[in-house]
Amino acid sequence: MNATGSVPLYYHAEHYLSRQLILTRDDRPFGSEIRIHFDDSASAPFTPEAHQMSGIYSEVLMQTRLIAFSLKDHNTTNGSKYLSRRFVCVRQSDLANSALTEELIQSGDALREYGQTLVIALNELPLSAVSFVEKKKILRNVYLLKDHGVEIAFDDYNIDNQSIEILTTLDLFDYIKISISSLDLSLKLSGNPELFNRLHERMTMLTHNTKVAFIADRVEHAASHILARALPFDYFQGNHYSPADNL
Numbered sequence: 539m540n541a542t543g544s545v546p547l548y549y550h551a552e553h554y555l556s557r558q559l560i561l562t563r564d565d566r567p568f569g570s571e572i573r574i575h576f577d578d579s580a581s582a583p584f585t586p587e588a589h590q591m592s593g594i595y596s597e598v599l600m601q602t603r604l605i606a607f608s609l610k611d612h613n614t615t616n617g618s619k620y621l622s623r624r625f626v627c628v629r630q631s632d633l634a635n636s637a638l639t640e641e642l643i644q645s646g647d648a649l650r651e652y653g654q655t656l657v658i659a660l661n662e663l664p665l666s667a668v669s670f671v672e673k674k675k676i677l678r679n680v681y682l683l684k685d686h687g688v689e690i691a692f693d694d695y696n697i698d699n700q701s702i703e704i705l706t707t708l709d710l711f712d713y714i715k716i717s718i719s720s721l722d723l724s725l726k727l728s729g730n731p732e733l734f735n736r737l738h739e740r741m742t743m744l745t746h747n748t749k750v751a752f753i754a755d756r757v758e759h760a761a762s763h764i765l766a767r768a769l770p771f772d773y774f775q776g777n778h779y780s781p782a783d784n785l
Contacts, residue, residue, distance in 0.1 A: 552577050552586065553594060555601060559780035560625065560753060560773050568773050569623030570605070571659065572598050573782075591632055598626055599645040602656070610652035624649055625657045625691060631668060633660070634675040639682060646688040657713065658683060661693035680710055691715055691753070711750050718766050718776065719756040725765075734769075741770050 553576045560569040574594060576586070586594065602624050609621055632638055646656035668676070680690060691713035716737075725733055744750050754766035757776030766774055 552590075554784055555598060556782040556784050557601075557605070558775060558782040559621075560623070560775045561779050562773060563771070565779075567621050569625055569657065570621055571625035571627065571775065572602055573627045573661075574598065588632075588635070591629070592635075592638065595628070595632070595638060596641065599641060602626055603645060603648055606649050606652045606654045610654075622653070623655050623657050623689070625659050627659045627661045627693065630660045630676060631672065633658075633679045634672050636675075636679065639679040642683060642688060643686045646683070646686055650687060655687065655689055657689040657691050659691040659693045659713075659715065684710075689713070694720075694755070696720075709748055711748070713751050713753055713773075714744070715753040715755040715775075716771075717756045718754050718762045719758055722762050722765055738769055745770065 553574055555572055555574060557570055557572050559567055560571060562568045606624055626642075628638075628642075642656065642658060649656050684690060689712040690710055692711045693715045695714045695716045721733075721737070725731075741752055745752070751772040752770065753773040753775055754769070754771040755775050757763055757766050757774055757778045759778055762776070763774075763778050
C-alpha cells in the first residue's frame with residue numbers, strides 16, 4: 539500500500555525526503571512519516587549547518603501541510619479520520635531552537651484544522667549526550683510542544699541503552715519506535731530468547747505505566763512481520779507493508 543496524496547518530486551543535491559505509511563494492527567492507515575535523508579554517496583558526509591537545517595525543516599513542514607490538506611476530507615467508513623497522524627523526524631539537538639519549536643507549533647495548529655495531529659519523532663542521541671544547558675532547552679521546548687497538542691515519538695528505541703531511562707519515565711512520549719530489522723538481527727546473533735522475553739516485558743510495563751504506544755519500524759519482510767506481531771506493538775511501519783515514497 540502506497541501513501542495516498544500526490545506531491546511533486548522534490549530533490550536537492552545534499553538531501554531528499556521520503557514518506558512512509560504507518561498502519562494499525564488491523565492494517566488500517568494510521569499515519570505517515572516524513573524523514574530527511576542526507577546524501578552519503580559523496581567522499582565526505584554532508585553535515586548541514588543550523589541555518590540549512592532550518593530551511594530543510596521548513597520544506598518538510600510545507601510538504602506535511604500539503605499532504606494533510608489533500609486528505610482533509612478523506613474519512614474511513616466508520617467516521618474516523620484517515621491518516622490522522624503526521625510524523626516528522628527531527629534531530630533532538632535541533633529542538634533547543636526556539637524558532638523551530640514555534641514553527642512546529644504553528645504547523646501543528648494548521649494540521650489540527652484538517653483534523654490531523656503533528657507528531658515529532660526524535661531521532662538522535664539521548665538527552666544524556668548533550669550539555670545540561672541544552673538539555674534544559676530541549677525539555678522546555680518538548681513540553682511546550684506537548685502543551686500545544688503536538689505529540690512526541692522516540693525513534694529507534696534500544697532496550698539495552700540504559701541512558702534513555704530518564705526519557706521513558708518523564709511521560710514525554712506518546713509513541714516509541716523500535717527497529718524490527720535491528721531486533722531481528724540481534725535475536726539471530728544471540729540465539730537466545732531472553733532478549734525477546736525481556737523486550738516483551740519491558741513494552742508491557744511501559745504501556746501500563748505511561749500509556750505509550752509502540753510502533754514496529756523497519757519491518758522489511760514476512761519473517762520480520764511475524765516477529766513484530768508476536769510483540770505488543772500497536773502500529774507497524776516498513777517496506778513489508780508500504781515501500782517508502784521519495785518526495
